[in-house]
Amino acid sequence: MEFAPLPLEFYSQTSLQLAEQLIGKLLIKETDEGIAAGFIVETEAYAGPEDRAAHSYNNRRTARTEVMFGPAGYIYTYQMHTHCLVNVVAATVDVPQAVLIRGVEPYIGIDLMKRRRGESKTDRELTNGPGKLCKALGITMGDYGHCVIEKPLWISEGRTFSDVATGPRIGIPNSGEAKDYPWRFYVSGHPNVSKG
DNA sequence: TGAACGATTTGT
DNA sequence: CAAATCGTTCAA
Numbered sequence: 001m002e003f004a005p006l007p008l009e010f011y012s013q014t015s016l017q018l019a020e021q022l023i024g025k026l027l028i029k030e031t032d033e034g035i036a037a038g039f040i041v042e043t044e045a046y047a048g049p050e051d052r053a054a055h056s057y058n059n060r061r062t063a064r065t066e067v068m069f070g071p072a073g074y075i076y077t078y079q080m081h082t083h084c085l086v087n088v089v090a091a092t093v094d095v096p097q098a099v100l101i102r103g104v105e106p107y108i109g110i111d112l113m114k115r116r117r118g119e120s121k122t123d124r125e126l127t128n129g130p131g132k133l134c135k136a137l138g139i140t141m142g143d144y145g146h147c148v149i150e151k152p153l154w155i156s157e158g159r160t161f162s163d164v165a166t167g168p169r170i171g172i173p174n175s176g177e178a179k180d181y182p183w184r185f186y187v188s189g190h191p192n193v194s195k196g
Numbered sequence: 197t198g199a200a201c202g203a204t205t206t207g208t
Numbered sequence: 209c210a211a212a213t214c215g216t217t218c219a220a
Contacts, residue, residue: 044214046214053214054214055205055213055214060205062204062205063204064203064204064205078203078204078214079202079203079204080202080203080204080213080214080215080216081200081201081202081203081213081215081216082200082201082202082203082215082216082217083201083215083216085214085215087214100214102214129215129216130214130215131215131216132215132216135216141203169214170214170215171213171214171215172213172214174212174213175214194215
C-alpha cells in the first residue's frame, strides 16, 4: 500500500516528543464520500497529570478522557462548542498524554474538503485550525477511540519540513503557568498554521 | 471587534 | 442549575 500506517510503537513516546515527530506526517481519513488527507504542520503537546491545560490534569478520568489512559496510538476526539477537535494518544497505559492536531496542509481530496467546508474557502482557510481540519477531513466524534494504524483513519510517513518552530500553546489563557510552556510545534511561515 | 453556538465537566 | 472550555462563523 502506498500510504502505509506508521507502526504502533511510534506513538509510545512522551507527548512532547510525539508532537515534534508528527510534524510532516500524513493524516488520512477515508469515508464513503472519498478519501482526504493532509500533511500535519501544527501540533500541541498535552502532558497529563502535571499539565494544568490538559483535560487529564491531576489524572482526571471521565468518559471523555478515558481513552488517554489506554495505550498510545488511539484517537481522542473532543467536542468544543459546535466543533470537533482531534488528538492522538501518546505515552503508555495509565499515562494520560496526548497530542492535539492544529493544522494540516491539504494534499489529497481537496475538492472533497471544499465541499465540506464551503466552496468559497481558500486552501489556506480549509485546514488552518483544529476544528476546521476535522470538518475538512470528515473527522467526527464517531472516530473517538479508533486505532490510528488502520482504516478509515490513519497516519503515514509524509514530508520533511526543515523549519519547525516552537512556542506557547493557543487558547488556554486560564491555565496558570502552563499557558507559557513552549509545547506548540509548527512549520514556520506555513499558510495552514493557525493564527499567523 | 464581538456575540452566538451548545457537549461535557466542574463548581455553587 | 450556572459557569467555563485545547474554536469558528457571522454580523456590524
